[in-house]
Amino acid sequence: MKRLELxxxxxxxxxxxxxxxxxSLLLLGLTIITVSTVYINNFVxxxxxxxxxxxxxxxxxxxxxxxxxxxxxxVITDTKESIPFDDNAELxxxxxKVPSFVTIKNRKLxxxxxxxxxxxxxxKVTTDTQKAQIIYHYTVQVILPPVDFQALKxxxxxxxxxxxxxxxxxxxxxxxxxxFYINGNVxxxxxxxSKLPYGIIVLRDVDAGKYSLxxxxxxxxxxxxxxxxxxxxxxxxxxxxxxxxxxxxxEELGVGNWFRHPHTCTANDIVKTYKGIYYQKYLSKExxxxxxxxxxxxxxxxxxxxxxxxxxxxxxxxxxxxxxTDHGYAYNDTALIFGNKTDFILVxxxxxxxxxxxxxxxxxxxxxxxxxxxxxxxxxxxxxxxFRYYPY
Numbered sequence: 001m002k003r004l005e006l007x008x009x010x011x012x013x014x015x016x017x018x019x020x021x022x023x024s025l026l027l028l029g030l031t032i033i034t035v036s037t038v039y040i041n042n043f044v045x046x047x048x049x050x051x052x053x054x055x056x057x058x059x060x061x062x063x064x065x066x067x068x069x070x071x072x073x074x075v076i077t078d079t080k081e082s083i084p085f086d087d088n089a090e091l092x093x094x095x096x097k098v099p100s101f102v103t104i105k106n107r108k109l110x111x112x113x114x115x116x117x118x119x120x121x122x123x124k125v126t127t128d129t130q131k132a133q134i135i136y137h138y139t140v141q142v143i144l145p146p147v148d149f150q151a152l153k154x155x156x157x158x159x160x161x162x163x164x165x166x167x168x169x170x171x172x173x174x175x176x177x178x179x180f181y182i183n184g185n186v187x188x189x190x191x192x193x194s195k196l197p198y199g200i201i202v203l204r205d206v207d208a209g210k211y212s213l214x215x216x217x218x219x220x221x222x223x224x225x226x227x228x229x230x231x232x233x234x235x236x237x238x239x240x241x242x243x244x245x246x247x248x249x250x251e252e253l254g255v256g257n258w259f260r261h262p263h264t265c266t267a268n269d270i271v272k273t274y275k276g277i278y279y280q281k282y283l284s285k286e287x288x289x290x291x292x293x294x295x296x297x298x299x300x301x302x303x304x305x306x307x308x309x310x311x312x313x314x315x316x317x318x319x320x321x322x323x324x325t326d327h328g329y330a331y332n333d334t335a336l337i338f339g340n341k342t343d344f345i346l347v348x349x350x351x352x353x354x355x356x357x358x359x360x361x362x363x364x365x366x367x368x369x370x371x372x373x374x375x376x377x378x379x380x381x382x383x384x385x386x387f388r389y390y391p392y
Contacts, residue, residue: 099123102140113142113379115341118175141383144176144342145376152372153180159364163353167361170267170347171369174278179345181268188349189330190258190265191321192227196334197249197258197273199224199294202235203287204252211238213287224294224319227302236260253282263323267347274336274345277317292317295336304359305333306346309366314339314374322355331358339374 099121101113109125125136152171160167160182168186172179199220206213216238222231239245242261249255255273258265275281280288295317302320310316318335332349346369350358 099140101142111140111381111384113381115144115339115379117142118144118379138384140381142379143382144379147173147176147178147372149178149180152369153182155368155372156180156365157182159361159368163357163361166350166353168267168347168349169365170271170345171373172271172275172345173342173373174275174344175342176373179271181271184268184271185266187257187264187266188332188351189263189321189323189325190260190349191323191330191332192229193270193319193321193332193334194258194260194263194265195223195227195232196295196319197253197255198232198235198239198245198260199291200253200273200277200282201239201245201248203283203291205239207284207287213290221294224291225298227299227320227322232260265349267349270334270347270349271345274334274347278336278343278345292336295319302333305331305362306335306337306348306366308359308363309368310337310370328352329354329358331355333362337370337374339370341374341379344369344373 099113099117101111101117102121102123103110103112104125119142121138121140121142123138123140125138126134156169156171157164160169164182168183168188170179170181170184202216202220203213205211206216216235219231219234222228223235236242236245239248242259246259246261249258253273253276255269256266258269258273277283277288277291282288283291296315298318298320302318305320306318307316315338316335317338318333321330321332321334323330328351330349330351331353334347334349335345337344337346346366348358348362348365350361
């Protein structure tokens with residue numbers, strides 16, 4: 001009604017000021033723009049209402065600022081009244097199933113994610129009131145509890161103490177995509193950990209159809225599960241010798257230093273290789289799963305290293321190494337740990353020490369890393385945003 005009155009006034013003005021047509025046209029144009037703007041604002045934005053309601057979730061309290069026409073919603077850990085949904089409120093998402101951790105209970109929106117729910121989600125709640133239908137749209141990002149990797153690195157350094165120069169440590173969280181390295185680029189002696197790249201290269205040839213899995217499986221099992229040197233030499237000959245093997249490790253695995261001969265490695269390169277296994281960059285899914293299964297089921301005689309600090313209920317795919325020189329021992333372990341909340345890589349290499357000293361050092365290091373990355377609280381919800389509108 002006000003818009004019509006405004007247009008009538010403009011018409012009356014134009015009749016009275018016919019001689020000054022340019023100014024009149026300008027005023028008419030401005031009026032039309034003003035009316036259009038008001039109309040567009042009311043049509044497009046006027047139906048959006050900012051809301052900021054508490055949600056009952058499992059996690060810690062975090063909020064985040066969002067773009068215009070959105071507001072962050074308070075995330076709480078205790079029970080409070082949430083949006084007063086009607087009993088007939090329905091959850092839905094376009095072209096996707098409703099996340100299983102999102103429900104409506106006792107007229108409250110409840111979000112209870114597990115570690116496997118990490119990711120971004122969009123869903124909506126539709127409810128009918130006496131006046132109109134209301135649709136609430138939600139954007140939810142579920143993340144793992146943050147980890148201070150620098151503080152974790154300091155804690156591991158404290159465990160190493162004066163022996164820090166004898167060790168190379170690397171830990172990498174595969175879901176948080178962060179980690180820390182201590183002497184990560186220092187060249188160490190791999191021992192039998194260098195047999196793992198052999199296993200990957202041989203399985204790549206199986207994928208390529210050069211030979212069947214059955215023809216190499218006995219040697220792969222002996223080499224990776226029992227750390228048998230004779231089996232490794234058989235596969236080395238099958239590949240054409242260590243020089244060809246080394247070049248393929250560099251070219252196909254993208255790893256610069258993890259070799260049987262020369263007998264060298266770095267913690268950084270070992271982490272890179274385990275990433276390739278985890279993200280299935282090297283092998284088909286079938287053979288990648290086969291490789292991981294071999295490593296998980298390594299002989300229990302090798303469980304006295306990294307696995308000391310990891311719960312028995314978790315799968316640990318690992319390859320150990322042992323070598324002796326005139327300067328002392330290298331007693332190593334390299335592992336991919338499948339946790340309850342996250343998966344992570346842990347590499348512990350040592351030099352010029354003793355097996356007993358290395359074993360004594362590995363347990364507190366693996367316990368500390370595990371507790372920080374996979375222990376503790378449930379996943380948290382971050383960046384919940386919402387808006388509601390009344391469909392025409």
